[in-house]
Amino acid sequence: xxxxxxxxxxxxxxxxxxxxxxxxxxxxxxxxxxxxxxxxxxxxxxxxxxxxxxxxxxxxxxxxxxxxxxxxxxxxxxxxxxxxxxxxxxxxxxxxxxxxxxxxxxxxxxxxxxxxxxxxxxxxxxxxxxxxxxxxxxxxxxxxxxxxxxxxxxxxxxxxxxxxxxxxxxxxxxxxxxxxxxxxxxxxxxxxxxxxxxxxxxxxxxxxxxxxxxxxxxxxxxxxxxxxxxxxxxxxxxxxxxxxxxxxxxxxxxxxxxxxxxxxxxxxxxxxxxxxxxxxxxxxxxxxxxxxxxxxxxxxxxxxxxxxxxxxxxxxxxxxxxxxxxxxxxxxxxxxxxxxxxxxxxxxxxxxxxxxx
Amino acid sequence: xxxxxxxxxxxxxxxxxxxxxxxxxxxxxxxxxxxxxxxxxxxxxxxxxxxxxxxxxxxxxxxxxxxxxxxxxxxxxxxxxxxxxxxxxxxxxxxxxxxxxxxxxxxxxxxxxxxxxxxxxxxxxxxxx
Numbered sequence: 001x002x003x004x005x006x007x008x009x010x011x012x013x014x015x016x017x018x019x020x021x022x023x024x025x026x027x028x029x030x031x032x033x034x035x036x037x038x039x040x041x042x043x044x045x046x047x048x049x050x051x052x053x054x055x056x057x058x059x060x061x062x063x064x065x066x067x068x069x070x071x072x073x074x075x076x077x078x079x080x081x082x083x084x085x086x087x088x089x090x091x092x093x094x095x096x097x098x099x100x101x102x103x104x105x106x107x108x109x110x111x112x113x114x115x116x117x118x119x120x121x122x123x124x125x126x127x128x129x130x131x132x133x134x135x136x137x138x139x140x141x142x143x144x145x146x147x148x149x150x151x152x153x154x155x156x157x158x159x160x161x162x163x164x165x166x167x168x169x170x171x172x173x174x175x176x177x178x179x180x181x182x183x184x185x186x187x188x189x190x191x192x193x194x195x196x197x198x199x200x201x202x203x204x205x206x207x208x209x210x211x212x213x214x215x216x217x218x219x220x221x222x223x224x225x226x227x228x229x230x231x232x233x234x235x236x237x238x239x240x241x242x243x244x245x246x247x248x249x250x251x252x253x254x255x256x257x258x259x260x261x262x263x264x265x266x267x268x269x270x271x272x273x274x275x276x277x278x279x280x281x282x283x284x285x286x287x288x289x290x291x292x293x294x295x296x297x298x299x300x301x302x303x304x305x306x307x308x309x310x311x312x313x314x315x316x317x318x319x320x321x322x323x324x325x326x327x328x329x330x331x332x333x334x335x336x337x338x339x340x341x342x343x344x345x346x347x348x349x350x351x352x353x354x355x356x357x
Numbered sequence: 358x359x360x361x362x363x364x365x366x367x368x369x370x371x372x373x374x375x376x377x378x379x380x381x382x383x384x385x386x387x388x389x390x391x392x393x394x395x396x397x398x399x400x401x402x403x404x405x406x407x408x409x410x411x412x413x414x415x416x417x418x419x420x421x422x423x424x425x426x427x428x429x430x431x432x433x434x435x436x437x438x439x440x441x442x443x444x445x446x447x448x449x450x451x452x453x454x455x456x457x458x459x460x461x462x463x464x465x466x467x468x469x470x471x472x473x474x475x476x477x478x479x480x481x482x483x484x485x486x
Contacts, residue, residue, distance in 0.1 A: 027420070028393060031393060031394050032393060032419040032420070033419065033445075034394075221393075221419060221420060285397070286396055286397040286417075286441075287397050287399070287417065288397065288417055288419075310396035310397065310419050312419070340399075340415075
């Protein structure tokens, strides 16, 4: 089991630790509900060092890099980032990622922890031999600072130009003498930033952040409830190689005006529509649907829950899952598992309607 | 962990406060701490017959659902309705405001199957090792 540079720090903060994507990560410190609320109302810092980062030097078009990502990256301006997918030839999602354009021909790719090796293999397979490609996951630390007060907190540590960062843009900043990249991005629905800094400087930045009394540490437990309330997918649960982005309701991150790996398969799927679609649903009670529970409509099995939890903001169970057949907004389904039946209603995402993003 | 002296305990981390032939039932401080924030409790019904060590309730936290087992055989007298809207009382006050239900015992001799406070503390030390 791998450990981030903050492992000992988490233990000293009495975090509950658990495995995630091959890493031993903090699930909670004070408690998931308290950390969730503090991210929605104040500001929390998350250790996200487990995620992967790749550096790439390539002309986006001639190298074929633009074909590897579903979003048009050749049109991005340096200093901006974009969320998209890498697909296989069958249109299945190899991973979701954020592409950072550092310079016209220089890129940083941020990918999920559990898929680092597979993503590297996928990229190396499609990139030409001469490309400069480096997996820098092992030396890159990442802290997510999320919440309506995140800008005020980071302005006190870095310089004031940070306030000018627009959503999905980034810039270089200095923590002491050390260069870091800060993007205005996140996975919570709140105003927030992701800070990339050398592995051996993460601990110092973490401690500096927690010196600010406004900041609390938060674990992966509330990261999951925060992202689920926004209807953001988690790779490996809500999106995978068995489903396409349109099946997951994520076609807005696919640019059909350009070529990309898997485009043919997506066009084929479009003729009759995906066999299954990802829907969001809300329970009528505090009872939570859970990953793997069955979904029924009118007594017939129609699908499976991919993500489910108690929603701290809505105070009901919420979830997502793939269903076959036509089931629109307002349709009533039943989540079933071992004698438990939870009536749910299909709703529009996001579940949480007051984000500070 | 808080382990009141006047209670009896099970290996599944339920507690019982026996008063004559009736008992208050809940989950222990250790249990609530291990589960984390409690978000939902599915209670037995009033007048429901329970059998010692078999399923009687479900307690859900943000991350997971767990079964609760009856510390005694008998009949449910009343359930703690406050928990339906304030399940956090199980975290805040596991032995008082966060009790689950009361029951009438059908066989007081079943007490021998439960641990006293020092026995339960010793049992918890074994789990920690």
